Amino acid sequence: MQSIPVDTSRLGALMCVVKPEPKIADFEKQEVKKDRDGNTIYTVAVTVRQEGRRVSVIEISVTGEPKGIEEGMPVRVTGLEAFSWSMGDRHGISFRAAAITPVPAAPPSGGGKAGGA
Template sequence: MQSIPVDTARLGVLRCAIPPEAKISNSETGEVKKDRDGNTVYTVAVLVRQDGRRISVIEIAVSGEPKGLEEGQIVKVTGLTAFAWAMGDRHGVSFRADTITPMPGTTAPQTARVEKTGGGA
C-alpha cells in the first residue's frame, strides 16, 4: 500500500460532515477497530470544498476520539495521509490523520427553525 502525504493547506475549507464514529472492523461481531497501541480508531466524514462549488466528502480515520467536533464545523486536519489500496477487482484511496480538531473561533452553522402555525380561524 502506497502512502501519500496530503498538503491540507491546498484543500480549501474542511468541514465536519459526520461527527466521529468508532470504526467497525468486523460487522458480524460488531468488533471495534483498534490501532497498534490499543486505541479505538474513529472515522470522521469531512467535506472538502475547493474552488467554487466543487465539494467532495472523504472519510478520515484517526486514533482516539476527536473531541468537540460538530456537524458543519470547520476543522483542522493534521498529518493527513492518503493510502492507495487494491483487493481483487476493488481499489480506492483511504485517508488517515494524526488529529482532527475544531478550528478555534468557529462553530457549526445554526439551522433555521421553521415553526408551523395553524390556519385561519
C-alpha cells in the same frame, strides 16, 4: 501500503459532516478497529471544497476520539496521509490523519469600542 502526504492547505474549507464514530473492523461481529497499541480508531466524514462549488466528502481515520467535533463545524486536519488500496476487483483511496481538531470561532468583528462615552 505506501502513504502519500497530503497538503491540507490546498484542500480549502474543511467541515465535519459526520461526527466522529468508532471505525468498525468486522460488521458481522460489530467489532471496533484498534491500532497496534489497542487504541480505538475513529472515522470523521469531512467535506473538502477546493474552488468554486465542487465539494467532495472524504472519510478520515484518526487514532483516539477527536474531542469537540460536531457536524457542520469547520475542522483542522493535521498530518493527513492518503493510502491506495485494492482487494480483488475493488480499489480506492483511504485517508488517515494524526489529528482532527475544531477550528476556533473567529471573534466577533465590532467597529465600536465597548463601554460608553
